[in-house]
Amino acid sequence: MADLSQEQWAQQLKEDDNAFILDVRTEEEVEEGYIPNAKNLNIFKGQAFIYELEALDKDKNYYVYCKSGGRSGQACGIMSQMGFKNAYNLLGGFQEWTGEIAQ
Structure with missing residues (x-):
């Protein structure tokens, strides 16, 4: 697990052909x-969130x-414990995101 700045996250994501974006x-x-x-995958769903991650x-x-980066940091920690090799947390979260946004 790694905490990445907005710039690092966006740049690394752009260059990663094995990327999966998780909200x-x-x-x-x-x-x-x-x-x-x-x-x-809503982290507040508790055990249902874990089941969704397992899939x-x-x-x-x-x-x-x-x-803001708090819940995603928790999610990355959970994912790491579950055996996920790479989980990158977006510091500052969506509220500081300056990239493309979909509705």
Whole structure:
């Protein structure tokens, strides 16, 4: 797991052909906009969140974000414990994101 600045996260994501973008915010937050191609798994769903993570390919590189970087940091820690090789937390989260946004 690594915490990446907005610039590092965006640059690394752009160059990664094994990337998977994971949005761990609530559905209500996602309705306000999201990073294109992100899959939403709400971390507040508890055990259901764990089950959803278990269905993912552990060999992909996960770029994880939430609103400010706290929940995504927690998600990266959980993923690391579950055997995911690479999980990158977006410091500052979606609220500081200056890249492309989908609605």
